[in-house]
Amino acid sequence: MNILVLLKMVPDVVEELKIGDDFKSLDRDWLRFILSESDEHALEQAIILKEKYGGTVTAVAPDAPELDDALYSALAKGADRAFKIIGEWDIYRSPGLAKVFSRFIEINNIMGEQTLILSGSQAIDDLEGEIVYYLAEFLGLPGCCVVTSVQYNPDSNCITLLKEFSGGLRGEFELSLPAVIGIQAAENPPRYIPIAKIRNIMKTQKIEEIEIPVEGIPNGLTIEKLFEPEVTDRAEILEGTPEEVARKLVEIFSDKGII
Amino acid sequence: MIADIESLRGVTLETLYDTPEGRLIKSCIQCGTCAGSCPHGEYMEYPPRRIIKMMQLGLLDKVFDSDSMLKCVNCYACMSKCPREIHLTEVLLQLIKEQTIMRLPVVPQELQKALENSYRYGNPMGESGRKRINWMQNLDVPVRILSQNSQPVDVLWFVESYPSYHPRGQDTARAIAKIFNRLNVDFAILGNEEKSAGECGMLSWESGLAESLVDYNMAIFTKYKFNQLVTSDPHALDAFLYRYKMFGFKAKVTHVIPFLWQYFDKLKPMLINKLHYSVTYHDSCCLGRHNGYYEEPREILKAIPGIKITEMVHNRSNSICCGGGGGGMWLDTYFKSQNIERLSDNRIKEAIETGADVLAVACPYEMPRFEDALKVAGYDGKMVVKDITELILESMED
Numbered sequence A: 001m002n003i004l005v006l007l008k009m010v011p012d013v014v015e016e017l018k019i020g021d022d023f024k025s026l027d028r029d030w031l032r033f034i035l036s037e038s039d040e041h042a043l044e045q046a047i048i049l050k051e052k053y054g055g056t057v058t059a060v061a062p063d064a065p066e067l068d069d070a071l072y073s074a075l076a077k078g079a080d081r082a083f084k085i086i087g088e089w090d091i092y093r094s095p096g097l098a099k100v101f102s103r104f105i106e107i108n109n110i111m112g113e114q115t116l117i118l119s120g121s122q123a124i125d126d127l128e129g130e131i132v133y134y135l136a137e138f139l140g141l142p143g144c145c146v147v148t149s150v151q152y153n154p155d156s157n158c159i160t161l162l163k164e165f166s167g168g169l170r171g172e173f174e175l176s177l178p179a180v181i182g183i184q185a186a187e188n189p190p191r192y193i194p195i196a197k198i199r200n201i202m203k204t205q206k207i208e209e210i211e212i213p214v215e216g217i218p219n220g221l222t223i224e225k226l227f228e229p230e231v232t233d234r235a236e237i238l239e240g241t242p243e244e245v246a247r248k249l250v251e252i253f254s255d256k257g258i259i
Numbered sequence B: 001m002i003a004d005i006e007s008l009r010g011v012t013l014e015t016l017y018d019t020p021e022g023r024l025i026k027s028c029i030q031c032g033t034c035a036g037s038c039p040h041g042e043y044m045e046y047p048p049r050r051i052i053k054m055m056q057l058g059l060l061d062k063v064f065d066s067d068s069m070l071k072c073v074n075c076y077a078c079m080s081k082c083p084r085e086i087h088l089t090e091v092l093l094q095l096i097k098e099q100t101i102m103r104l105p106v107v108p109q110e111l112q113k114a115l116e117n118s119y120r121y122g123n124p125m126g127e128s129g130r131k132r133i134n135w136m137q138n139l140d141v142p143v144r145i146l147s148q149n150s151q152p153v154d155v156l157w158f159v160e161s162y163p164s165y166h167p168r169g170q171d172t173a174r175a176i177a178k179i180f181n182r183l184n185v186d187f188a189i190l191g192n193e194e195k196s197a198g199e200c201g202m203l204s205w206e207s208g209l210a211e212s213l214v215d216y217n218m219a220i221f222t223k224y225k226f227n228q229l230v231t232s233d234p235h236a237l238d239a240f241l242y243r244y245k246m247f248g249f250k251a252k253v254t255h256v257i258p259f260l261w262q263y264f265d266k267l268k269p270m271l272i273n274k275l276h277y278s279v280t281y282h283d284s285c286c287l288g289r290h291n292g293y294y295e296e297p298r299e300i301l302k303a304i305p306g307i308k309i310t311e312m313v314h315n316r317s318n319s320i321c322c323g324g325g326g327g328g329m330w331l332d333t334y335f336k337s338q339n340i341e342r343l344s345d346n347r348i349k350e351a352i353e354t355g356a357d358v359l360a361v362a363c364p365y366e367m368p369r370f371e372d373a374l375k376v377a378g379y380d381g382k383m384v385v386k387d388i389t390e391l392i393l394e395s396m397e398d
């Protein structure tokens, strides 16, 4: 299998996010970037597939702060190659990034009969999970998102997927390769890589840098203004014995007309 | 009972036999005292004695493939009891543990998060580095931060992660700041520049993580001039005393409690409020067994008017670990899944049996562990956990 995993860095919400002076972007002073969580799962699933069925894993990501750490970690986990697409990408939203990835794939002639492209099914700045479907459309391939299980059948060159729907419903799909899929959760949680291994990879392996032409790439939505969440009433903690708390609770419910 | 750590840098299991440490290991008489004194010994397929046997037989792979060393909480009990004085916890067990972690098919989630967080954020809880000084909010005494005022200082106080971030740890940090001020200690902290000393990496043994944190903190230390380093975390004390030395760290280091002991004559007259507590003291493994500070904490407690000390059955060198060391802090769920009783739950029963109403501690891991264990034991409200520095402050403040 020729496995391509598309990665993206997103703002790390461990740091409190602040809106910048332009009211359109985040304040960069303390902003840190981290690999999008479902991309972590896509990477893990890619490595699992390689371990099960053989082949190679190529990790690709548009440049962003702290991306190198994420790519070295991908190499340490078992990716064979890691590409950084040079450029300033923060104004590009998912449709634009999908175009960037599709150009990367075309320029490097990556597409083959047994190619499977994985990405996270969503990101904190792409809750709709558009990137997979846009990319599938640009490449003329089948696409499927919110995937939680991937099996490959080499004889038919097909993958069998489990896709989650709301309300706990699940559907099984079969796609022939090449295809694009969005991973919601890998079979196993993303693995731990001893830091010594990552530090060693930093010394021995290289991240490949690549440029692609940006003409004609749409940046998708334009942000007009960012807002901080509005503060609503705080939660109230009821104190007392269980009986007292229960009594207060009943009072509140009847005051509000719930019971 | 301390290994010549400096000479061990870069030593692996393959080269261990060629070192003085390896020769010591060869002298093992297979008495099993180590296994017998280990708080998790009964759950280990390969306790220290069997590890040494397997090493002699060239069968260490079997040891790596079991999770025995994941259950080692680095309590130094085996090492302190070994008649051959083999530095089990300091050397051999670490190396075995490193291989164990590397080969685990799945690292327990909480431990994985703690290690990843320590690497990325410099603290195991995954908090923003920017919030490291948040414990100082509402503090009414001055604390100098070296990045804001880099004048040479006598004491560099290495606060560490639990005192910086954990709510009860923060209480301890504030108590220490107030006591240092009362004693006119010339001290300063690194503030947001500080990152975890890396002991959790060393002892759960993750050498790459430990090295990255050592590299980081060592670079920060070179920016400032200080006479000695004092830390509020016995685990950090261990890191500085036994690991940083491999990387050329030379400064004098101590923990807050032995440091305050040096100020005892000045401190004692300040302890004016009578505290009507019956107190039992839990010896932290790093402070007690590993560094021999058994009497200093007790003498300080005794100097507080009104305090009556009662000892637990296991005290001083026989103290039982709270289970937080060696990565145990993040393995509670894992142990539970294997029906292993939490060591803190075990230990709290001994504390309760003394009839004391305060459990005094000197390690920031112990506060959350024992407070939790009290709830589990149904003793919430009947006994409280306090850091020694909190008790000192209570006796000092108007």
Ligand code: SF4
Pocket: B027, B028, B029, B030, B031, B032, B033, B034, B035, B048, B049, B052, B081, B082, B083, B084, B085, B086, B088
């Ligand atoms: S206590 Fe020391 S001598 Fe005895 S079995 Fe353990 S390591 Fe060997």
Ligand code: SF4
Pocket: B034, B037, B038, B039, B040, B041, B048, B071, B072, B073, B074, B075, B076, B077, B078, B079, B088, B089, B093
């Ligand atoms: S250090 Fe403590 S937990 Fe680890 S093997 Fe020795 S006695 Fe057991």
